[in-house]
Amino acid sequence: MAAPGRVVLLACGCFNPITNMHLRLFELARDHLEKTGLYKVIEGIISPAHDKYGKKGLVPSTDRIAMAQLALSTSDWVRVDSWESEQKGWLETAVVARHLKRQVQNKHGSVMDSETDGPSRKRRKTQHNVNNIDKNAGSSTAVASGDVQLKLLCGADLLESFAVPNLWRDEHIKELVSDFGLVVISRAGSNPEKFIYESDVLSKYKNNIHLVTEWIQNEISATKIRRSLRRKESIRYLVPDPVINYINEHQLYQPETETS
Numbered sequence: 001m002a003a004p005g006r007v008v009l010l011a012c013g014c015f016n017p018i019t020n021m022h023l024r025l026f027e028l029a030r031d032h033l034e035k036t037g038l039y040k041v042i043e044g045i046i047s048p049a050h051d052k053y054g055k056k057g058l059v060p061s062t063d064r065i066a067m068a069q070l071a072l073s074t075s076d077w078v079r080v081d082s083w084e085s086e087q088k089g090w091l092e093t094a095v096v097a098r099h100l101k102r103q104v105q106n107k108h109g110s111v112m113d114s115e116t117d118g119p120s121r122k123r124r125k126t127q128h129n130v131n132n133i134d135k136n137a138g139s140s141t142a143v144a145s146g147d148v149q150l151k152l153l154c155g156a157d158l159l160e161s162f163a164v165p166n167l168w169r170d171e172h173i174k175e176l177v178s179d180f181g182l183v184v185i186s187r188a189g190s191n192p193e194k195f196i197y198e199s200d201v202l203s204k205y206k207n208n209i210h211l212v213t214e215w216i217q218n219e220i221s222a223t224k225i226r227r228s229l230r231r232k233e234s235i236r237y238l239v240p241d242p243v244i245n246y247i248n249e250h251q252l253y254q255p256e257t258e259t260s
């Protein structure tokens with residue numbers, strides 16, 4: 001049996017603020033992929049959206065990144081990446097994913113031990129080889145052990161937002177699902193199986209979409225956390241304690257900064 005293919009999980013979102021559920025997405029996805037025996041998840045990346053994404057009540061990315069870093073201080077495999085938020089303006093998710101895929105391939109490389117070269121002479125695979133793997137991503141089978149795939153990790157609501165008119169480019173949806181692959185966590189009120197069935201492009205690449213059911217259902221959302229904060233209600237055990245301390249120290253999500 002082939003060795004498991006190495007996978008890096010990328011979650012794009014506002015993380016306004018990061019919640020325990022955001023952290024849990026990574027654990028659920030890693031368990032699911034590794035239980036198939038086809039994948040080894042080697043890294044998780046959180047990429048907070050640019051301030052110019054312009055969603056109502058979005059606090060500065062410097063704060064969202066600081067909170068995510070505090071939340072991840074005890075994780076030995078998930079990290080925050082600030083590249084997206086440091087660009088001149090908001091970037092579409094496919095563009096962010098392309099950048100991070102290059103970064104991940106440079107970092108983890110595809111270091112091969114050639115039998116003829118012997119273990120002491122390791123060499124990096126060329127970009128050409130890596131690209132060839134991506135073109136075959138729709139097959140969902142594990143790739144050779146030396147190759148690293150980047151998969152987009154999201155909740156079912158993000159998947160379903162693909163159907164919102166003019167929100168996502170068709171070519172980006174195809175690229176995300178065919179060249180990258182999705183790991184989708186169920187969310188109350190969503191029906192990802194039906195959504196995939198009703199979409200031609202998602203059905204075509206359904207083998208590259210991993211659906212993960214969260215059996216321990218909860219409805220934690222950043223929207224509800226912000227609402228509780230505005231109302232001076234406790235968010236303890238919904239958000240990591242260091243994040244709560246940061247919010248209090250920096251007086252984020254106060255009643256006067258958001259009204260709905």
Ligand SMILES: Nc1ncnc2c1ncn2[C@@H]1O[C@H](COP(=O)(O)OP(=O)(O)OP(=O)(O)O)[C@@H](O)[C@H]1O
Nearest residue numbers: 012013014015021154155158185187220221222223
């Ligand atoms: N409770 C949840 N179950 C499943 N996925 C979730 C949950 N909360 C967040 N996500 C996913 O986390 C990713 C980042 O989401 P985002 O930061 O926009 O969080 P959110 O809680 O949905 O935010 P908001 O409530 O501000 O719209 C998205 O893919 C989203 O679907």
Ligand SMILES: NC(=O)c1ccc[n+]([C@@H]2O[C@H](COP(=O)(O)O)[C@@H](O)[C@H]2O)c1
Nearest residue numbers: 012013014049053092093094167168169
């Ligand atoms: N066309 C696109 O690439 C596109 C459209 C909408 C949201 N997104 C991304 O999805 C993530 C979640 O956004 P929302 O919190 O608005 O659901 C963010 O990272 C955002 O940048 C990307």
